[in-house]
Amino acid sequence: MSVPRLQVIDLGGPDGGSLLLLGPSLGTSTATLWTGVAQRLNDHLRVVGWDLPGHGRGVQAQPFTIADLSAAVLLLADSLGADTFHYAGNSVGGCVGLQLLLNAPQRVGSATLLCTGAAIGTPDDWLERAATVRAGGIDTMLAGTAQRWFGPGFIARQPGVGAALLDALSHTDPESYALVCEALAVFDVTDRLSEIAIPVLAVAGSADGATPPESLRCIASGVQDGDLVVLDGVGHLAPVEAPDRVAGLIAELVGVPQPPSRTVEDVHRAGMAVRREVLGDAYVDGAVAGTTDLTADFQQMITQYAWGSIWTRPGLDLRSRSMITLTALVARGHHEELAMHLRAARRNGLINDEIKELLMQTAIYCGVPDANSAFRIAAEVLPEFNEHQGEQ
Missing domain, CATH: 1.20.1290.10 (AhpD-like)
Incomplete structure (x- = not known):
């Protein structure tokens, strides 16, 4: 295993502002997933995202674990000159956030973990998905993804957003996708949640079948200082389905003014x-x-x-x-x-x-x-x- 090299996505904000790092979901690009939220926060925060290997602008890597990804995020923070930072991550990005809170709690001021879990799915399911992608390519993941990702009616309301996210998935490197699946197969920090003392906001989508509200409730109740918010009608990609609400929750947790209407x-x-x-x-x-x-x-x-x-x-x-x-x-x-x-x-x-x-x-x-x-x-x-x- 080796620490993968992460592609940096600068989403704006003042150079002297507190740093907010954003983590992506499997099969997405950070720019497509998080831009709407970032635009509502970068008056007061410097917002920087990262792409998973082989996703968005990321390059393919050798096998890695969630712990390796968290180490890469720390190197990213170092490169930005930040001793401490706030963190928000969706799905696998949320898993990386939990690992950061366990491995380097002194570096993280707060964590907003969305549509994720201390463990997601089962090892067999992830290994089966990795094998499927390696055998048939990334197109094997496209069928049914919209139903897995989005809450009822979202595609009809926001067809362009849905199309952009599915396009990002279609351009994901299959081997890199499989490597993320294998990393998730061995990720389980359920028994270590009580070690986490940093404030954690767990955000669930009521219509999320991949990581349902109970998965986020487990995190919120398991850490020492956790809260749970369930977003009604939202599926697995809360940052694009409810950017105003997500931005407001992050702002409240971080301690910056609520995002106003854009000037x-x-x-x-x-x-x-x-x-x-x-x-x-x-x-x-x-x-x-x-x-x-x-x-x-x-x-x-x-x-x-x-x-x-x-x-x-x-x-x-x-x-x-x-x-x-x-x-x-x-x-x-x-x-x-x-x-x-x-x-x-x-x-x-x-x-x-x-x-x-x-x-x-x-x-x-x-x-x-x-x-x-x-x-x-x-x-x-x-x-x-x-x-x-x-x-x-």
Whole structure:
């Protein structure tokens, strides 16, 4: 076993603010799962998430345990210069939170554990799932996942959010998914809950079949200072189903003001954060430095509306938004923007072969001349990234 390397997802907030680390659920990306909650908290907290190996932007790892993941989270906190931090985790992210409270209680100020358990399922079930994924690929997990993940009616109310989460699952590395299953198969800290003295808020979804309210009640009653909240009608992914409620519960436990309605400044700040994540600091710094009296209002507008109001929406992940943006830019012939967003697409997780397929599709639906120009630009931009992905 070795400590896996975690991919850091910066979800905004003041550099000098208290640190809140967010842990994901199996088969999800942190950005898709937690962005709605983070946007409601990063006025007062620096919010940083991490992806499981082979999930989101994470890279595949060798076999690991939940304890190894908790050690990796501590290294993440060290890299951010935080001696102490608050923690919130959903499902397997909640298991990691329990392990942190057992292994390094002096580092954790509070823990919000959602839709999780001191043990989840049975070892045989997890080992069977790992074998299924290894044999048939990640597509074997797609059927029935919406029913397992979401409460009644959620998909009808929020189809974009549901689609983004299922898309993140479909792009999860099968071996990494199986490794998480095997880690969960041997995770059981039920007999050690009484050792935990740090304040714990256990949050359950009333419609969660994977980790029902009783699973969270066990945690809340087993630790020395625990409370239980059950969210009515919510399934297994509470951060996306009830972001306002979850953000308010975290804020109350951490001791920061309750999240207000988002102001224009909030939207602009969130937009600047995602703009930097997608385009890179160097590009954004250049654009900001080049701002004049003539262009200042335009820069404010695109940061607030394009990046703060659209790119931050939880209904699609950044990878999907890049694909849509590339197609639109090809169709309209915006060549300068296309080069910039080709680089952004690579930052958002697309590989060169996927971009090639996207451009082939545009040849049919946008026109061969437009695709010809797009391929010429891609041929200039994409070789920059070949060596980083081991492509030929």
